Amino acid sequence: MIPVYVTASGAFLPNPPVDNEAMEEVLGCVGGKPSRYRRMVLRANGIRTRHYAWRDGRQTHLNEELAALAVQQALQDRSWSVSELSMLAAATTLPDLMMPGFGSMVHGRLGTRPMDVLTTAGVCCASMSAFKAAANSIRVGEHPNAVVVGSEMPSPALRATRFEKESELAPTRSGAADSYQFFNADFLRWMLSDGAGAVVLESQPHPQRLSLRLDWVEFRSYAHAFPTCMYMGTTSPEDVRVGSTFQSFDTYAQAEAAGVFVMRQDTRLLPLGLVGSVGVEAKRLRDQGLLVPEKVDHFLPHLSSHVFSSLMAETFQSHGIHIPPEKWFTNLATKGNTGAASIFILLDEALRSSRFRPGEKVLCMVPESGRFSVSYAQFTVCNPS
Numbered sequence: 001m002i003p004v005y006v007t008a009s010g011a012f013l014p015n016p017p018v019d020n021e022a023m024e025e026v027l028g029c030v031g032g033k034p035s036r037y038r039r040m041v042l043r044a045n046g047i048r049t050r051h052y053a054w055r056d057g058r059q060t061h062l063n064e065e066l067a068a069l070a071v072q073q074a075l076q077d078r079s080w081s082v083s084e085l086s087m088l089a090a091a092t093t094l095p096d097l098m099m100p101g102f103g104s105m106v107h108g109r110l111g112t113r114p115m116d117v118l119t120t121a122g123v124c125c126a127s128m129s130a131f132k133a134a135a136n137s138i139r140v141g142e143h144p145n146a147v148v149v150g151s152e153m154p155s156p157a158l159r160a161t162r163f164e165k166e167s168e169l170a171p172t173r174s175g176a177a178d179s180y181q182f183f184n185a186d187f188l189r190w191m192l193s194d195g196a197g198a199v200v201l202e203s204q205p206h207p208q209r210l211s212l213r214l215d216w217v218e219f220r221s222y223a224h225a226f227p228t229c230m231y232m233g234t235t236s237p238e239d240v241r242v243g244s245t246f247q248s249f250d251t252y253a254q255a256e257a258a259g260v261f262v263m264r265q266d267t268r269l270l271p272l273g274l275v276g277s278v279g280v281e282a283k284r285l286r287d288q289g290l291l292v293p294e295k296v297d298h299f300l301p302h303l304s305s306h307v308f309s310s311l312m313a314e315t316f317q318s319h320g321i322h323i324p325p326e327k328w329f330t331n332l333a334t335k336g337n338t339g340a341a342s343i344f345i346l347l348d349e350a351l352r353s354s355r356f357r358p359g360e361k362v363l364c365m366v367p368e369s370g371r372f373s374v375s376y377a378q379f380t381v382c383n384p385s
Contacts, residue, residue: 090149196345209384235259275375300329
């Protein structure tokens with residue numbers, strides 16, 4: 001197999017950072033009242049600032065624009081033009097359009113010549129699916145290079161106007177599951193934000209500076225073991241069937257009125273699903289000899305909330321895996337949770353921080369709570385070619 005190297009990176013975060021006190025001014029108050037959950041959620045997730053593609057009450061960017069700008073930053077970091085690209089792999093959760101594919105829209109915005117384009121969908125792990133596909137294309141000699149971009153813009157779905165009907169229904173719900181729905185929806189308003197990150201992959205290391213050689217990348221879905229946790233398009237994730245999705249309504253207006261287009265997360269499932277996927281997968285990789293904890297020099301986990309860092313550390317410990325806290329690196333507090341974009345935004349900051357040294361091992365981890373998946377990737381820091 002041909003080796004694969006990360007030789008450049010880029011990120012784009014729209015508009016000035018928004019602190020915790022200004023969040024509700026940007027997203028709006030549901031029913032004209034401040035959220036009763038905001039401070040509680042923010043205390044747990046540890047995010048201090050994040051970015052939104054909104055300013056002065058108006059949308060400033062499309063999701064595809066965020067992606068294209070991140071790609072351009074990565075290409076500028078490599079001193080390349082778009083015309084030198086052989087493949088584009090793009091990942092997102094909520095594209096601007098339901099069709100065509102997100103990758104095609106990003107390619108159209110970037111312009112230049114025909115190229116191989118891949119769109120991957122999902123939630124946080126969508127970016128690692130795109131990364132693995134692009135890396136494999138280089139490994140088998142199909143392409144000499146590729147750029148992989150993860151981009152997220154959930155803010156339109158988090159605006160107060162999307163929750164007015166949810167707010168009206170919440171007081172009338174009597175069942176535990178139903179009454180919990182409003183928290184499950186409001187919870188994500190204080191967790192998610194906008195941004196894009198991109199990496200350039202090549203079959204040769206960078207000629208003048210350090211690169212990251214891909215040792216291995218693994219992706220596993222645990223959907224067989226856990227129910228749906230984070231979702232949009234239904235109000236009954238435990239019983240998805242004909243008649244229960246947004247496609248079942250006579251009009252999209254009826255689906256909107258039923259709350260089907262509200263993004264939700266069953267937070268009660270989170271600890272169980274993360275422990276049962278992140279830890280189990282780490283043990284599998286350790287048992288196969290891929291993950292050797294004592295050889296990991298840097299650990300870059302995508303975290304949706306700082307409260308999960310201790311949970312993950314305990315989960316690793318329960319499987320005999322110990323990665324000291326001083327080896328962990330995260331920018332969640334300042335960049336926010338940008339879903340599929342987070343790992344590339346994190347890698348970009350780490351590469352620019354001069355923290356890596358030749359020969360060191362870098363372990364990345366991306367968990368996803370859509371229906372619980374997890375991806376791990378390990379790199380070796382390499383000298384210039």
